[in-house]
Amino acid sequence: MKTASPFLELDNEPRVNVVFDGNALSLPEGANLAAALMAAGVNVFRHTPVSGAPRGPFCMMGACFDCLVEIDGTTKQACMTVVTDGLEITRAHRDGALT
Amino acid sequence: MTRSDLVVVGAGPAGMAAAAQAAELGLSVTVLDEQACAGGQIYRDVDRVVPLRGDILGADYVHGTTLTAALRRAAISHVTGAVVWAIEDAFRISYTREGRGVQIEADRILLATGALERSMPLPGWTLPGVMTAGAGQILLKQSGVLARNAVLVGSGPLLYLIAAQMLRAGTPPKAMIETQSRGDLIGATRHIGGALRGASYLVKGLRMLASIIRAGVPRHTGVTDIAVEGTDKAEAVTFQSGRRSHRITCDTVFLHHGVVPNTQAARSLGVTHSWNTAQQCFVPQLDDWGQSDRAGVFIAGDGAGIGGAKAAEHAGTLAALQIACEAGRLSREERDRRAAAPRAGLAHELAARPFLDAAYPPYAPALLPDDSTPICRCEEVTAGDIRSYAKLGCIGPNQTKAFGRAGMGPCQGRYCGLSVTALLADATGRTPDETGYYRIRPPLKPVTLGELAGMNITAPDTAEKEKAHD
Numbered sequence: 001m002k003t004a005s006p007f008l009e010l011d012n013e014p015r016v017n018v019v020f021d022g023n024a025l026s027l028p029e030g031a032n033l034a035a036a037l038m039a040a041g042v043n044v045f046r047h048t049p050v051s052g053a054p055r056g057p058f059c060m061m062g063a064c065f066d067c068l069v070e071i072d073g074t075t076k077q078a079c080m081t082v083v084t085d086g087l088e089i090t091r092a093h094r095d096g097a098l099t
Numbered sequence: 100m101t102r103s104d105l106v107v108v109g110a111g112p113a114g115m116a117a118a119a120q121a122a123e124l125g126l127s128v129t130v131l132d133e134q135a136c137a138g139g140q141i142y143r144d145v146d147r148v149v150p151l152r153g154d155i156l157g158a159d160y161v162h163g164t165t166l167t168a169a170l171r172r173a174a175i176s177h178v179t180g181a182v183v184w185a186i187e188d189a190f191r192i193s194y195t196r197e198g199r200g201v202q203i204e205a206d207r208i209l210l211a212t213g214a215l216e217r218s219m220p221l222p223g224w225t226l227p228g229v230m231t232a233g234a235g236q237i238l239l240k241q242s243g244v245l246a247r248n249a250v251l252v253g254s255g256p257l258l259y260l261i262a263a264q265m266l267r268a269g270t271p272p273k274a275m276i277e278t279q280s281r282g283d284l285i286g287a288t289r290h291i292g293g294a295l296r297g298a299s300y301l302v303k304g305l306r307m308l309a310s311i312i313r314a315g316v317p318r319h320t321g322v323t324d325i326a327v328e329g330t331d332k333a334e335a336v337t338f339q340s341g342r343r344s345h346r347i348t349c350d351t352v353f354l355h356h357g358v359v360p361n362t363q364a365a366r367s368l369g370v371t372h373s374w375n376t377a378q379q380c381f382v383p384q385l386d387d388w389g390q391s392d393r394a395g396v397f398i399a400g401d402g403a404g405i406g407g408a409k410a411a412e413h414a415g416t417l418a419a420l421q422i423a424c425e426a427g428r429l430s431r432e433e434r435d436r437r438a439a440a441p442r443a444g445l446a447h448e449l450a451a452r453p454f455l456d457a458a459y460p461p462y463a464p465a466l467l468p469d470d471s472t473p474i475c476r477c478e479e480v481t482a483g484d485i486r487s488y489a490k491l492g493c494i495g496p497n498q499t500k501a502f503g504r505a506g507m508g509p510c511q512g513r514y515c516g517l518s519v520t521a522l523l524a525d526a527t528g529r530t531p532d533e534t535g536y537y538r539i540r541p542p543l544k545p546v547t548l549g550e551l552a553g554m555n556i557t558a559p560d561t562a563e564k565e566k567a568h569d
Contacts, residue, residue: 006350056227
């Protein structure tokens with residue numbers, strides 16, 4: 001689901017394959033997952049459990065918990081996670097159901 | 100369980116300088132830091148990144164390599180990827196690393212937990228694409244990721260720094276939407292003496308501003324009525340400048356109107372905090388060495404009050420000297436002799452601060468937002484909700500939790516705490532000190548059961564029994 005990215009990437013690291021919400025993405029290995037997803041054109045990382053509002057990364061330093069994603073059944077902060085080959089990332093939705 | 104003379108929480112400038120100084124004086128030191136590389140947010144990933152884009156980030160960033168080098172040289176155990184979630188007794192520190200809980204003991208602790216961006220609640224600020232200016236800097240530093248179509252909103256020197264860096268990287272911001280007014284600048288001139296003593300800051304600031312103007316980046320100052328528009332993501336920023344309404348389309352919005360101390364760990368230890376009117380935030384009560392009113396708990400750097408990276412470095416050194424003195428590694432005379440240079444350095448670094456605080460005050464409408472604006476991002480509690488709780492008799496932030504869960508989400512009040520205090524104080528006519536702040540308890544960050552189950556502890560009674568069987 002390569003969409004037009006609002007971001008420019010300066011570095012040119014080797015890429016690995018990950019899956020985000022069912023879509024294959026090619027991200028720089030060892031990169032910050034939140035930064036890599038945004039650079040790949042992902043805006044909405046999750047929907048809030050309270051109102052279902054869309055959210056994406058906000059602080060990039062592990063403090064705000066807005067960039068939460070699910071990896072292997074565990075909720076993680078994308079900005080505190082490193083891109084590795086084969087990551088399967090799920091976007092949590094309001095009702096808790098995963099797509 | 101391992102034990103250190105000193106455990107430092109945070110590997111930014113204060114933590115790195117303190118660790119190096121304490122280790123040099125013979126103390127065993129463990130530094131716990133959440134990130135994979137030393138540097139804190141200001142020098143994030145500095146060792147790896149300087150060869151890649153030190154030119155874009157500038158000399159002040161490159162300076163961080165001197166601190167990381169000192170951290171490597173000295174006999175310091177630097178534990179990376181360590182998320183501290185409890186500091187108890189005197190002192191047992193619990194943290195998570197690589198999915199397992201770990202505990203370490205220390206005689207003394209230094210909290211060098213730095214700053215958080217001051218929350219800037221305005222309509223649309225929770226939309227994807229709206230981030231803190233600090234987040235924008237982290238994206239550039241750590242990841243080499245630059246927003247192509249961004250506007251910078253708010254006030255303060257950091258806004259000019261990130262704009263200058265974006266210019267050097269070839270992706271200038273689409274516009275600067277600045278909230279400080281001419282009146283703020285005129286009011287700040289009463290601090291001009293300090294500003295002149297700290298003139299290097301002003302010169303740097305003016306140079307950055309000149310480069311922004313030269314590049315033709317549109318600047319709007321004294322703006323009001325700022326809102327972010329969009330459905331699934333930020334699409335435009337609207338605002339008033341003078342009598343004119345503006346609308347600027349964009350993909351990314353970087354917000355900034357100052358930074359505030361990250362006080363979570365200090366508050367969890369019961370350190371007394373008081374309101375600092377000039378900086379519009381709570382700061383821990385400390386003596387000249389960074390010693391708090393809790394024995395053995397020291398605080399240095401922006402977590403002790405905003406002073407910037409160089410000030411943090413000096414404060415870290417000063418705290419380490421006192422820690423070594425208390426530990427019997429340094430006479431009082433020797434402590435004072437060694438303290439002279441960092442104390443003078445600290446005074447120099449802080450000289451321009453009152454001028455900057457007055458010239459770039461927080462955006463007032465984001466301190467007391469409109470009723471419909473969410474102030475607690477996690478639980479989606481609005482400013483109007485807080486006001487309605489006040490009408491029902493809620494006078495303190497801890498009560499707001501019972502009324503509507505403000506501050507009870509995963510960020511644990513880091514981004515709504517000061518907003519809740521300000522809104523309640525405004526509604527009740529009491530001061531921020533009287534109104535108070537959230538009570539912060541461990542765990543300071545979420546911990547999973549698996550992380551607890553994997554913990555490296557042996558219960559004392561089990562250890563005794565094992566010994567008896569030997």
